């Protein structure tokens with residue numbers, strides 16, 4: 001099936017229209033008309049080959065909300081007309097211990113990413129949500145129960161689950177002091193979710209530019225961490241720190257702010273390896289951990305939780321011809337807090 005999309009063909013050239021081929025609908029497949037797609041910083045890392053290995057042309061986009069247009073004969077979980085979501089993965093082996101444990105993002109045989117991945121089903125490549133239509137196995141299609149504002153639900157499919165999952169994994173909530181580093185797409189969702197779980201949340205910022213916004217989003221405190229006096233005052237203060245930063249930065253600065261036995265959870269993936277000062281980690285028995293998106297069952301749980309608690313992303317709508325501009329603005333920190341492409345513009 002031929003589908004309109006926007007792709008980059010090299011790491012340095014702008015997005016351009018591309019007609020891609022989607023596989024035929026199998027009995028277990030769902031065909032989805034894409035209505036909205038969020039722009040994640042991972043799209044930028046991939047499109048610009050910052051995590052080497054991108055296979056061009058690449059059609060990014062893994063924060064997809066759309067409408068079911070066709071289902072195969074074995075599909076029972078959704079029907080034509082339903083509003084559905086697709087996140088970062090569209091397939092996994094289903095047989096390894098992690099898949100059986102509902103942790104498909106950690107599939108030991110390699111989950112199939114929504115874009116820039118080999119597609120074991122078709123034998124071709126996967127292409128993401130900057131497109132009109134996508135065919136996805138029913139087991140990787142999420143139900144959207146939000147009744148309105150579904151464009152602002154799109155970012156939950158990556159930014160939402162990527163921050164919800166570690167908060168749940170480490171049981172973060174009442175009685176915990178949590179620091180958020182980087183107030184972008186992931187950071188603002190980490191903030192909203194940690195607040196809704198009852199934690200005392202501080203944004204650990206580079207400047208005071210986002211203070212009013214952070215408070216509006218629910219932050220209890222806002223600290224500018226480039227001031228050495230603040231760093232000294234906040235030494236050994238937080239139970240958890242969630243680092244969502246996309247660019248190289250000093251992790252040790254934040255590690256020192258963790259309490260004894262505190263844990264810094266990294267979800268941001270700067271392209272270069274970081275230097276970690278073992279003394280800072282060891283002197284208070286601190287931990288440094290990571291987390292990759294979240295499994296399908298947990299993603300559905302997160303979507304239902306957000307629908308029930310009226311949680312969506314703060315978004316700015318954009319159009320398909322403005323992706324390059326959106327990327328530049330994201331790199332400047334000039335978006336509050338997620339761009340979502342209105343696919344009507346394609």
Ligand code: NAP
Pocket residue numbers: 039040041042043045158159162181182183184185186187205206210244245246247248249266267268269270291292293330331333337
């Ligand atoms: P984003 O919207 O661009 O937010 C990143 C934030 O990082 C910016 O808002 C900025 O916050 C901060 N930042 C940038 N450069 C910085 C620097 N040099 N020092 C300190 N802070 C800096 O990006 P995103 O979509 O949230 O994604 C964030 C990262 O998570 C990316 O690397 C992405 O690939 C990764 N990611 C990981 C997963 C996963 O499963 N682990 C899933 C999705 C995305 P301020 O303006 O507030 O300073």
Ligand code: ZN
Pocket residue numbers: 040041042043062088158159
């Ligand atoms: Zn993402």
Ligand code: ZN
Pocket residue numbers: 092093094095096097098099100106107108109110
């Ligand atoms: Zn598996």
